Each structure stands twice: as C-alpha cells, then as structure tokens.
Amino acid sequence: MTNTLKREPTDLMSDSESANGGYNPCFLIPCFNHGDTIADVIHSLTEFGYPVLLVDDGSNLTTKEILAQVAKQQHVTLITLETNQGKGGAVMAGIRQAKVLGFTHTIQIDSDGQHDLESLPSLINASQAQPNALISGKPVYDSSVPKSRLYGRYVTHFWVWVETLSFDIKDSMCGFRSYPVIQTVNVLDKVRIGRRMDFDIEILVRMYWEGCDIQFIDTRVMYPEGGISHFDALWDNVKISKMHTKLFFGMLPRIPKLVARHFKPSKPVTSPPLGECDTPATATHWSTQKERGTVLGINTLLWIYKVLGRRAFNLILPLVIGYYHLTNQRARHASEQYLQQLTDYADSRGLALPSNLTSQQHLLSFGHTMLDKLAAWKGDFSLDNLTIHGQEQFQPLIDNKQGVLLLGSHLGNIELCRALSRRYSHIKINALVFTEHAERFNAVMKAVNPNSELNLIQVSHMGPDTAILLQQKIEQGEWVVIVGDRTSTSKEQRCVWADFLDKPAPFPQGPFMLASVLKAPVYLMFGLRDDNQANPHFNVYFEHFSDKIALPRNTRQAALENVVQRYAARLEHYAMLAPLQWYNFFNFWTLSKDHDEEH
DSSP states (O other), rough: EEEEOOHHHHHHHHHHHHHTTTTOOOEEEEEOOEEEEHHHHHHHHHGGOEEEEEEEEEHHHHHHHHHHHHTTTTTEEEEEESSOOOHHHHHHHHHHHHTTTSEEEEEEOOOOOOOOGHHHHHHHHHHHSTTTEEEEEEEEEEESOOOHHHHHHHHHHHHHHHHTTTHHHSOOOOOOEEEEEEEEEHHHSOOOSSSTTHHHHHHHHHHHHHOOEEEEEEEOOOOOOOOOOOTTTTTHHHHHHHHHHHHHHHHGGGGHHHHHHHSSSOOOOOOTTTOOOOTTOOOOOOSSSSOSHHHHHHHHHHHHHHHHHHHHHHHHHHEEEEEEEEHHHHHHHHHHHHHHHHHHHHHHTOOOOOOOOHHHHHHHHHHHHHHHHHHHTTTTOGGGGOOOTHHHHHHHHHHOOOEEEEEEOOOGGGGGGHHHHHHHHTEEEEEEEOOOOOHHHHHHHHHHOOTTOOEEEESOOHHHHHHHHHHHHHTOOEEEEEESSSSSOTTTTSEEEEEEETTEEEESSSSHHHHHHHHHOHHHHHHHHESSSSSEEEEEEEEEEEEOOOOOOOHHHHHHHHHHHHHHHHHHHHHHHGGGGGGSSSSSOOOOTTTOOOO
C-alpha cells in the first residue's frame, strides 16, 4: 500500500478540529475501475471542506491515471493498493489510514455515483450529534434498482435481524456511512472480517455486538444506466452465505448479552430505605415507567422460544434477568419493598412463605411469565396445561353465551384465558387497557397468533362512550377483561384506598364504577404458574364476585369502598398462594407526585 500525501497529518488534524470542535472527519472513497465517475464524485464533495481519502483498490491503468490527476488536488490523499483487495479490503485500509492521520470519523462514499449526496448533510449532522454511533444510509430506491438486488437485500436483512436479535439494523448493505474510527478499528483488530461485498454486512453486525449504537437516515440510491457493478452473483453470494453461517453461530453464545441490550439501564435514582414508601418528591406513576420488554423485546423472546425451545430459553433467562436486576434500581427496590411488606404480613399471622423470596427470584419469575404469556398467545397451552378451579361456575356462562365482566390483575398470568377460549372458540374476549402501548401490543399478539380472538380496546378515561361500547359487547355474549389493581393514568387521585397486606393502598375506582354501570355479572380470574412441576402447568382460579355491583347514590362511597376492599382481600389471598408472581414493579402503596389534584 502506498500513500500520496499533500500535508502533514498534524496539519490535517488541526485545521479540521479548530473548525469542528473535535469532530474531525474525512471522506473515504474506495475505487476500483470507476475512473469515469470519480472526478465528479470528488468535485461534489468540495463544498463540505473535508479532506478526502481516495483508495485505489488495484484499478486498471486507465483508472490509475485518472486517480493520479484527481489526487493532485490539495485536499485529496491517494492510497494505492497494489492488488485488488475487494470493497471491504479497500474500506478497511482507508479507515486504518484515517486513524494514522488523526481523523475521528470516515464518511464512506461509493465512487460510482449511486448515492444521492443531498442526504450527506443529514448524515454529517447525525454523526456530529452522536459521535460514538455508526450512522448509515437507509436506501430509498427509484425504478432503476434491479429487482434481484432488491429482493436479495431482504434475505440479508432477515439474517442480520437474527444475528443481532433486534431490528435496530434497518439496512446492512448500503455503503453510505459514517464510521467512528476508533471503535471501528478496535473491531477490525479483534476479528478477521470479510474483504469483499460481505464486509458492509459483517462490520455492522460486529459493531452492534460490541455495543456500538447504529442509526440510519434515508438516502436515495440510483443505479446509473451503464454503471459498473463488481458484485459477483455466484462467489459474492457464496461468501455472504458463509458469513451469515459464521455470524449465526457467533450469535449463539452472545444471546444473553444481545437480549439484555433491550433492557436498557434506568437513570440512577436514589432509593429510600427498604420498607419505606416513596415520598411525593420521589414517587412516579406506574404508567411513566415504560415497559422494558417493548415490542422488539417480545419478538426477541418469541424468536428464542421458537428456534431454541423452552429449555434453552430457561438457560438464557437467568443471565438476562441478572443483568436487569443489576441495572434497574427502581424495579429492584419496588420488588424488595413488596417482599418486605409480604413478609411482615405473613409473620404477623404465623403464615409460612417460600424460602426463595428475593428480588432476583421475583424478577426471574416475571421473565418466566413473559414466556408463558407468549406461549399462551401462540396457542401452545391447552386445557392439559391447566387445572381449573371453579369450572362449575363458568360452564353455565359458556352454555348460555352469557357476557360477563372479568376482573383481573397483574398477579400471575391472565393471558391464560386464551387457553380456555381455545376449547370454546365462539368466545370473544375484549381487554380494556389504559396505556398508549395498546396498538403495538395488539400488533405483536396478532403476529404471534393471527387467529387470536382477543381485542385490545385502548381508552384514556372511563367515559360514557366506553360504557356504551362495552355494554354492547356484553349483550352480544362477549367477555370484557379489565384489571383492578392499577390507578388511572389520567385521574390518579380518583382511587379508593383499601387494606392490602396490612397497609392502605390506592385502587382505581374506574373498573368498579364501570361494573356498576354495565350491570353485568362480575367474576375474578387468576392464573398462577405451578412452579413445582417440571412441565408448564397452571392453576386457573375462576370465581364469582358479584351478580351485579350496585352503588346506590346515597351510599355510593361506602358501597364502593366495600367492593374494592373485597377485591383487595381476594388479591391478597392469591398473592399469598404465589408471592413471586406479583408483577407490579412500582410502589403499590402510594400515589405519585404527579397525581391529579381534582376531586
């Protein structure tokens, strides 16, 4: 490899750094026999004022002469590879040279004119704003794209998603990128990466494995008429297939780390002493604590379960939960607080509790329940996996096609009602939810099982329109499921205080008011995993709560408090049966500092 330098490296670095506050980029252009287009490409970059590293990847004599002329420009450095190394080899040589010259980022541009440089300011701005990230173009094609190339990209996208257990890499083949030099060279020093067309794909996957954030901007990509393509349909596809095989098996031991990446650490918080409630200055509403699994996390868990099986999932889960337990201080503290309250309650009554009541075991139980939920929605559980307590109560409802209101909770796994409905396929289940995640969650459940009969109804408050909609569904013989253990997202103070584990806790009044308006039979349902059995097995408790909840106007508050206390008592009863299956990871016994002040 030979270099043609115009200025000393220190001069290059000081000029750029003084103008860009430490962000010191250069353009990197790998070139192999694109003599006809290279001069125009370099000219189009002049306005940005950054130096250009031009890599001659063993081009023919005609192209070498053109490159020599182009390299006479003051801002162009020519790097000559004596023999063709492939696109990846040329890019790696350029990035390593950029490090020698003191550049912080290399902005890769293809020499054939495919990239629409109108997107370049967006790429540079994103790179400046996130200097530790790799920024890549996400192609927007016009009609000139060969269909075989377009469809082939989707195959590669699929494998990259598998190899990273994420959808973070939107496109892995676009050569329009900004590489953070130090992070990239560190990866290149660790492992031998493909030197041809497989490079663009492999470097993104391996950078992701090393924890590098990868962001994308839309960029138009054109295929000029008569353009030269160096893609060998046979050998490059063979190399790419070999690369994907290597990356797949490289992904397997990294599964815990890759899954844990979806559980990003919370910002540090100062926890009050164990056993104390959050004060108004520290408490936050449960709805502000975003679900950490997210749609992508759910899909990741599902993929592991489907491809590797439950046994492999169970081996991986403790590692993921260990990371989550270590980094999520808020969830850990909430778990410890609940377990302490539970222990005090049991001790005061001489009740026995399991010996493994730790916050880590509590979070591990939550991980197992996440898999149980997915399996239930996928249809993997049947009545053989269930022991139903109270079947004599719901059988007449089935026979008479009676619509009912089911009161559930975040204790155990209420999704087990799916296993029940598989036997009674005519039952339609409607779940009422109060978060902004309803549409995304509904989409995930449909992806898990397109034949799912559950409909998620998203509401922001309990208004007359909600009551009318649900009344119609009950009259049609459908079931409506609503949880009764989390306060409203918008009117938090509209709650009813009831004793739970010997301590007053706020319960939402909405579900119970709604039940009164609907005048429908109300049943409780709790699905608790039996952890003493080797194969997945659950105890489903279905019990009658009220033929009709009545809240007379002149005694409404007293009647409401009575109903909520009865619900809290049953919740307390089942929490003692399965103490680690309580999944309210927030301070259950207090309102947040942001509660609504209206009365």
